[in-house]
Amino acid sequence: MVVTRFAPSPTGYLHIGGARTALFNWLLARKTGGKFLLRIEDTDQKRNTPAAARQVMEDLRWLGIEWDEGPEVGGPNGPYFQSQRKDLYDKYIKQLIDENKAYYCFDAPEELQQMREKAQAEKRNLIYPRPEEFPDEGDVKKARAQGRPVTVRFAMPAEADIVVNDVVRGEVKFAASEISDFIIQKSDGFPTYHFACVVDDELMGVTHVIRGQEHLMNTPNHQALQDALGFRRPIYAHMSVTVSESGGKLSKRERPKALHKAIKEMPDIDIAKLAGIAKISDNELKHFINRGVSPPMAAIDAMAEYLGVHLPEINVVDFFKSGYLPEAVVNFLALLGWNPGDEREIMQLDELISAFDLGRLTKANSLFDRQKLIAFNTEHIRMVSDDKLLAHFKDYLKAVGSAAAGADDALLARLIQINAGARTLADIEKKSRFIFIDNDEIQYDEKAVKKVLLKHDGLTILRLVGERLAKLDEITPATIEELLRGMAEERQVGLGKVAQPLRVAICGTTISPPIFDSVDILGIKDTLRRIENALKKFGI
């Protein structure tokens, strides 16, 4: 049976690149009727938090990626947090030491740094100088007494070159002389990623490892470890990396970077005010502005929202909050470095599963094209069932704290319906805002007022529209349409001449859902009130 896994290090939100890795592993498991498991790689005491692990799980679930084994769902191979598996790793490390396949080291970080620099200067890679004789327990005690750090290093067998047989890249050869002994146990007693990963993959019966190309160079180390421990070897597939417009890997730092750039271009910034919004000190903010030292993500998000700066989505949660559907994100992600081999692009989850094939992973890196994602999202909003869309919309409204969050299902469903063709849930929300604000709190867009109300006879028409609407017995989209079309015909003008002033009066902008529905939903009373307000405010 195929067993795949996703093994994130929980340092924060789930990154979109991580989501893609998870997706491919999940897809393979589902396609083959195998198992997909989730393992939390939290061996770095300094960087990992339990809250982050929960967040990663929430993000995976939002995408629809459920694990068969792992945290919260359990399974026979637990625990699924590496921090709770230390005794397991210790056992294997001891085994390697006993067999003379690993040895203790007592180097200080600065000493290692020096060695690296020297190697660099000599135009070669650092190959750790393995001692003739391995230190014994007595040496360890002595080193500890002297306060030296104690690590364990794997003794790389030097006989043969290592060949990685990769599903995506074929045979990749590594010269034995190029591979250094590497640390498998840190001075805090925890295993390094390489070691924990190899042990767990074996113990959990992982058969296929799909991971980013950045791990290709680690694979010879992993294989050597597997051989030394007598482990089986999973099938490896190293996927291409997703890069951003700016060149390198899509990185979490892009959001602070984008905000920093935007702020730099703003003429005057009220430091105290902005720091308050971000809930950071003035100093922290100054450090950010002047030196690019990023405050916490929450502060970045708060400032961006306040300043109206759109930050590039990087974490899964960012896409959620920008109004993307998980179906669209998953579909788009799947097509980054994979394709079904025919001309299908817009696909549902079940289609992706049945079409998935490891052999069709592409080799070249791909750029994350947000425009195409939006196109996918538009398509998925159109395709998804009404029930699901409503559920997504409600989740979205809640997440962004929209005024519409409290509205009943019928209203929300209607808002979705009249906004057919929307690109994101954010578009629908934005176009619906006018319904949820007080009549007196409408923000009139200056350009819209100038162009529509103050030019020609905008205000005159608006007053007339108000008078006629007031006399209408029955208010439905159809009767409103009849009325407005009649007026346009009467005056020998296009419908726009009649509709636009009304639109600006009730929404404050020239952008809204179809006007007949907008008036109907807002209600005649509020509509008339807003017309009156506008007439008063802008002249007549």
Next chain:
RNA sequence: GGCCCCAUCGUCUAGUCAGGUCCAGGACACCGGGUUUUCAACCCGGCAACACCGGUUCAAAUCCGGUUGGGGCUACCA
């Protein structure tokens, strides 16, 4: 610097492994037009690529070598 990976329209890609059916197909973006009560959506049309050099072959996007370019790794992070 060293090691490793990659290279088709602006972007994601099909085609490359089994060379001819490819003066290279689709999608997004873009441009032009249409529809239209705004935005969006929608419809029609258009632009646009085999990185370069050499080799193998009757024939190369496809095989081989090199060059260039891009990316990754180079941690007691994962």
